[in-house]
Amino acid sequence: MSSSVAITVENLSKLYMLKHQTNSSGNGLRHVLQDSLKSPFRKKHTPHQGDKEEFWALRDVSFDIKQGEVVGIIGRNGAGKSTLLKVLSRIIEPSKGRVGINGRIASLLEVGTGFHPELTGRENIFLNGAILGMSRSEIRSKFDEIVAFAEVEKFLDTPVKRYSSGMYVRLAFAVAAHLEPEILVVDEVLAVGDVEFQKKCLGKMQDVVRMGRTILFVSHNLTAIKSLCTTAVYLSSGRNLFQGPVEKALDLYMKNSAHVRHTTDRDKNASMKIWIRSCQPEKMAFTCSETKAIQFTIQAKESCHDVVSAVILVHDQNSVCVAQCDSRWVGLRFGPFHAPGSTHAVLNLSTPWLKPGSYRVTLYLETIHGFCDQLDDACSFEVVGPYPTEFENGESISRRALVLSDFHFVEETNAQ
Amino acid sequence: MTSNTSTNETDFDLWLEAGRTERHYWRDLWRFRELFYVLSWRDISVRYKQTVIGVAWALIRPLLTMLIMTIIFSRVAKLPSEGTAPYALMVFAAMLPWQFFAAGLASAADSLVTNANLISKVYFPRLIVPVAAIVTAFIDFLLSFVIMLAMMAFYQFWPGMRILALPAFVLLAILTALGPGLLLTALTVRYRDFKHVLPFLVQFGIYVSPVGFSTSLIPEQWRLLYSLNPMVGVIDGFRWCLLNGEAPLYMPGFLLSTGVTLFFCVAGVCYFRKTERSFADVI
Numbered sequence: 001m002s003s004s005v006a007i008t009v010e011n012l013s014k015l016y017m018l019k020h021q022t023n024s025s026g027n028g029l030r031h032v033l034q035d036s037l038k039s040p041f042r043k044k045h046t047p048h049q050g051d052k053e054e055f056w057a058l059r060d061v062s063f064d065i066k067q068g069e070v071v072g073i074i075g076r077n078g079a080g081k082s083t084l085l086k087v088l089s090r091i092i093e094p095s096k097g098r099v100g101i102n103g104r105i106a107s108l109l110e111v112g113t114g115f116h117p118e119l120t121g122r123e124n125i126f127l128n129g130a131i132l133g134m135s136r137s138e139i140r141s142k143f144d145e146i147v148a149f150a151e152v153e154k155f156l157d158t159p160v161k162r163y164s165s166g167m168y169v170r171l172a173f174a175v176a177a178h179l180e181p182e183i184l185v186v187d188e189v190l191a192v193g194d195v196e197f198q199k200k201c202l203g204k205m206q207d208v209v210r211m212g213r214t215i216l217f218v219s220h221n222l223t224a225i226k227s228l229c230t231t232a233v234y235l236s237s238g239r240n241l242f243q244g245p246v247e248k249a250l251d252l253y254m255k256n257s258a259h260v261r262h263t264t265d266r267d268k269n270a271s272m273k274i275w276i277r278s279c280q281p282e283k284m285a286f287t288c289s290e291t292k293a294i295q296f297t298i299q300a301k302e303s304c305h306d307v308v309s310a311v312i313l314v315h316d317q318n319s320v321c322v323a324q325c326d327s328r329w330v331g332l333r334f335g336p337f338h339a340p341g342s343t344h345a346v347l348n349l350s351t352p353w354l355k356p357g358s359y360r361v362t363l364y365l366e367t368i369h370g371f372c373d374q375l376d377d378a379c380s381f382e383v384v385g386p387y388p389t390e391f392e393n394g395e396s397i398s399r400r401a402l403v404l405s406d407f408h409f410v411e412e413t414n415a416q
Numbered sequence: 417m418t419s420n421t422s423t424n425e426t427d428f429d430l431w432l433e434a435g436r437t438e439r440h441y442w443r444d445l446w447r448f449r450e451l452f453y454v455l456s457w458r459d460i461s462v463r464y465k466q467t468v469i470g471v472a473w474a475l476i477r478p479l480l481t482m483l484i485m486t487i488i489f490s491r492v493a494k495l496p497s498e499g500t501a502p503y504a505l506m507v508f509a510a511m512l513p514w515q516f517f518a519a520g521l522a523s524a525a526d527s528l529v530t531n532a533n534l535i536s537k538v539y540f541p542r543l544i545v546p547v548a549a550i551v552t553a554f555i556d557f558l559l560s561f562v563i564m565l566a567m568m569a570f571y572q573f574w575p576g577m578r579i580l581a582l583p584a585f586v587l588l589a590i591l592t593a594l595g596p597g598l599l600l601t602a603l604t605v606r607y608r609d610f611k612h613v614l615p616f617l618v619q620f621g622i623y624v625s626p627v628g629f630s631t632s633l634i635p636e637q638w639r640l641l642y643s644l645n646p647m648v649g650v651i652d653g654f655r656w657c658l659l660n661g662e663a664p665l666y667m668p669g670f671l672l673s674t675g676v677t678l679f680f681c682v683a684g685v686c687y688f689r690k691t692e693r694s695f696a697d698v699i
Contacts, residue, residue, distance in 0.1 A: 097433075
């Protein structure tokens with residue numbers, strides 16, 4: 001039975017010690033020397049009370065993956081997905097529990113790892129291939145295929161620092177796509193390049209799936225997960241909430257309400273009178289056409305006579321800003337704050353309709369004196385398909401736009 | 417899908433567990449040898465890209481240093497050479513291992529941090545990185561050696577049969593750079609302070625080591641103590657090989673230097689292996 005299991009994960013846990021900035025903590029040599037001078041007889045690695053905090057990036061995660069299974073790993077940012085992949089890729093060591101692996105494993109946690117800007121495209125293919133674990137003869141036999149896939153024939157002998165970012169990413173992915181391990185671990189690498197190339201990558205992944213390889217796949221692109229994976233592991237706060245059929249996992253994931261991002265770590269910043277305390281989408285995933293609600297809280301530390309305007313920017317996964325919502329445009333300002341306190345607000349974004357993918361929100365506060373506070377990546381949310389109507393053909397045309405719009409056609413009778 | 421079937425140790429090729437990763441280390445090191453070649457090759461081919469005179473830099477640096485040392489120590493300070501050997505040759509015989517040591521140590525100490533993107537994204541035995549960095553310095557060493565031969569021809573000074581022992585001393589020089597290099601690179605991952613220690617150490621070292629002068633100038637009663645500096649053994653060894661017996665080898669000192677080198681090597685490998693597992697967590 002167990003010979004068909006490719007990966008077994010048993011009670012896997014990964015612990016990080018978070019250090020809080022207090023007067024004596026730090027990681028510099030000075031701090032170690034200082035600490036050992038202050039109390040030379042203390043055991044070296046005893047965590048100091050109060051300035052260190054345990055953080056379990058993974059906690060008691062257990063699952064088995066059969067050979068040939070394509071498993072999506074889903075969960076919010078910080079759920080432990082990347083940590084899990086790093087443990088499986090042997091980059092970091094588990095703190096507790098264990099992982100058993102059967103077969104040659106290759107991981108692709110980043111596109112173009114180790115690419116050197118001064119080297120030519122040709123040289124980088126060999127360099128990157130070796131880093132990903134291919135032998136030189138293996139790379140040589142696939143060289144032409146890689147070059148054709150990346151569409152960079154003309155620039156093979158140009159240093160990659162002169163490549164456009166698109167060419168760079170294509171070349172990097174092309175090398176990775178020709179890896180042939182028994183188990184492939186992939187982290188979020190499909191979210192690169194232009195839409196056409198993403199489609200090509202997805203197609204390549206599907207080929208790999210058809211070849212019967214075992215694949216572990218992390219992506220925020222839920223549509224890609226849905227189309228590639230048969231089963232999914234749903235992680236939340238480092239714990240394995242669910243493992244099973246992909247539809248069920250996605251359902252569960254989307255139903256789960258979003259968590260608040262508190263910015264309490266910034267409360268200590270004395271210079272700021274007014275700042276953004278939290279920002280969260282109403283749900284983790286929206287459909288294309290529904291109204292996307294983003295809730296945020298503005299906190300005033302002391303009374304402040306200035307009024308504050310809020311600007312929310314929505315970026316897609318290629319960092320293109322697709323929507324800008326400035327409270328001044330709709331005549332809304334927050335405050336003045338006559339006493340310390342907070343104000344809660346909701347932004348309802350009804351148009352444009354967003355295409356499936358993940359979106360990041362940046363939030364600014366401004367007063368008449370200018371910039372007040374800014375929270376990059378204040379929160380993120382997903383938009384999941386289907387499109388209002390599924391397209392059968394002509395996909396490339398329908399995929400050209402950045403966003404979708406609400407429109408209607410009126411058919412006027414032909415008065416002949 | 418449920419893991420209630422008790423899994424046997426032998427069912428899987430590889431187990432990852434806290435403190436367990438060691439088991440296949442040396443086998444993995446061999447399996448990843450191709451990555452080692454590729455990383456060395458990358459560092460070498462990148463080294464002189466977008467420079468006009470390219471590799472010539474590897475020749476100019478030791479030549480100029482040798483020239484200055486010779487002028488200061490021989491002409492200004494009027495120090496004696498080893499026997500009848502020309503002063504410039506004596507200095508250059510020491511410059512060879514010294515430049516290699518300094519460059520090797522510097523690039524090895526820096527190697528993990530400059531390759532942080534690899535460390536945090538791909539698995540391979542981390543030992544490959546600093547060792548590949550030392551190989552880069554070794555190429556410059558080979559180029560400098562050509563200058564040495566040219567200088568010998570210029571001075572009509574032939575080294576004799578002792579030169580056959582040179583590979584052994586070259587190996588010693590490699591180990592001398594490797595030990596502290598491993599130690600420093602592993603320490604730099606956690607404490608970036610060591611990045612600032614290193615240039616100082618190297619600058620200091622060229623005057624503390626007998627690069628510009630002969631070891632025989634050190635008073636007899638201090639010589640053993642002086643040999644605690646591992647580079648003393650290496651430099652004496654090089655001079656013994658290259659200067660045709662004009663520089664006799666002071667055996668107790670040489671053995672002590674070699675001992676210190678081996679100690680650093682063992683300490684370096686042990687410390688590196690011990691901290692390696694957490695590199696990706698702290699880098």
